[in-house]
Amino acid sequence: MKPKHQRFVLAGLALLAIFGASALALSALRDEAAFFYAPADIVGHLPDPNRSVRLGGMVKQGSVERQGDGVTIRFVVTDGKASVPVRFTGVTPDLFREGSGVVAEGHFRADGGFTADTLLAKHDERYMPPQMAGKMHKTESLKP
Template identity: 50%
Template sequence: MKARHRRFAFIALGLGSAALACAFVLNAFRANVMFFVSPSQIASHEETRTQRFRLGGLVERGSLVRSADSRTVSFIVTDGRASIPVIYTGALPDLFREGSGVVTQGTLGADGRMRADEVLAKHDEKYTPPQLERALREVRASTDTNAGARQ
């Protein structure tokens, strides 16, 4: 009977250890997962404001403002339906331009501005996330439609 209890204890200990290891791995995955959202999703409050996320869209023309220290910049990211102001301190990528695609990474402040800690400039269709590609296609389509309606 004693051997049976010992075997049961080893099995229980093994299962408990495996469950604990799985919990640690899942927690690490959850901490490193970063969601991609568009300005429209933030404006419609689909996304939580407490998590880190990636914001993708186009840099609105005429929105880029550099501060006096020239390391802090602010600009607006738009998807054609909504716009989100972004504040970033650091060096911008060489391909960063107004009117071009951008993906920023950071958190949304209580004032509705994104505090970015990383800015990635879109440089090739091959490397564009599918969500950003879809959003950019919609922006281009709505821009073409609006331009045709004005003429």
């Protein structure tokens, strides 16, 4: 074998080894690297109420209700398999909508509900003009 070919094979093997090692490391990281819990992830084993965690999913259609004080809202986060009721006091992001994605930072309560300190709107991968969106699915703004 010419040295050129030897180097080719060696470099290729090294590359494969690096990729294999990283694949192993990444699969071990799988649960740790999640940015948030989906409601189905925590059915039956709620995270410790004292721990600050994130909960993500869709805001269930028709679930948002504003409390009497005007700044507290309640809504349900769902991923289609399970759902969690959430309570939040504060200013919601502009893109917070029913039927749209949301990530809530806060902690679980003993009763299985979630108290959020911060809300982040999660955008999905669809981009379209308003006329088209109106035809495809209805989105309702929380704001009057």
